[in-house]
Amino acid sequence: xxxxxxxxxxxxxxxxxxxxxxxxxxxxxxxxxxxxxxxxxxxxxxxxxxxxxxxxxxxxxxxxxxxxxxxxxxxxxxxxxxxxxxxxxxxxxxxxxxxxxxxxxxxxxxxxxxxxxxxxxx
Amino acid sequence: xxxxxxxxxxxxxxxxxxxxxxxxxxxxxxxxxxxxxxxxxxxxxxxxxxxxxxxxxxxxxxxxxxxxxxxxxxxxxxxxxxxxxxxxxxxxxxxxxxxxxxxxxxxxxxxxx
Numbered sequence: 001x002x003x004x005x006x007x008x009x010x011x012x013x014x015x016x017x018x019x020x021x022x023x024x025x026x027x028x029x030x031x032x033x034x035x036x037x038x039x040x041x042x043x044x045x046x047x048x049x050x051x052x053x054x055x056x057x058x059x060x061x062x063x064x065x066x067x068x069x070x071x072x073x074x075x076x077x078x079x080x081x082x083x084x085x086x087x088x089x090x091x092x093x094x095x096x097x098x099x100x101x102x103x104x105x106x107x108x109x110x111x112x113x114x115x116x117x118x119x120x121x122x
Numbered sequence: 123x124x125x126x127x128x129x130x131x132x133x134x135x136x137x138x139x140x141x142x143x144x145x146x147x148x149x150x151x152x153x154x155x156x157x158x159x160x161x162x163x164x165x166x167x168x169x170x171x172x173x174x175x176x177x178x179x180x181x182x183x184x185x186x187x188x189x190x191x192x193x194x195x196x197x198x199x200x201x202x203x204x205x206x207x208x209x210x211x212x213x214x215x216x217x218x219x220x221x222x223x224x225x226x227x228x229x230x231x232x233x234x235x
Contacts, residue, residue: 061223107219
């Protein structure tokens, strides 16, 4: 069974940093394109960004408002995806999901983790 | 960015009856070179992450009951639940993957009447 498990969510003060992790199993992690999606009651589902597989260049793309503050990386030998979040704002408060692209580069998201909650508050 | 709009925001349907959810994109998500619509549907039950139901606008994900069907092309799409079951109570989202950023509709809450 394909699975993604996030960790690292926490309560952090505005301006702070946090790194989320996501462990994958049940599929060839190194071949997968992966993304982070966040969800808030007010703004619904919001795509955060994506990282390609190493064979496809391991390039990253981000939602425009988050570019420069958020960084996605991966460690394929550890089957782990990361989201480094810096300069956190209260509006970054959300449930963060790690997701896998369906069949390589197709952006339908066929595997979702259970999510990890990030709360930004003073 | 492609804006994805769903309607209605919520609907209540009797058990065994049909539920229809609409999704409209601000520009076409039909890729002419392969004639595929880059549109997916998800189901999210309370306390759970979204689950992929349909991709390419009409292809059911493995294990999804055949009472779920997707249709449409270009900018207008529909998710139909042919005979609503109690376990279908959820919020349903459409999402375009034609271009980045991936964008989602606001969701449609389906309840039992």
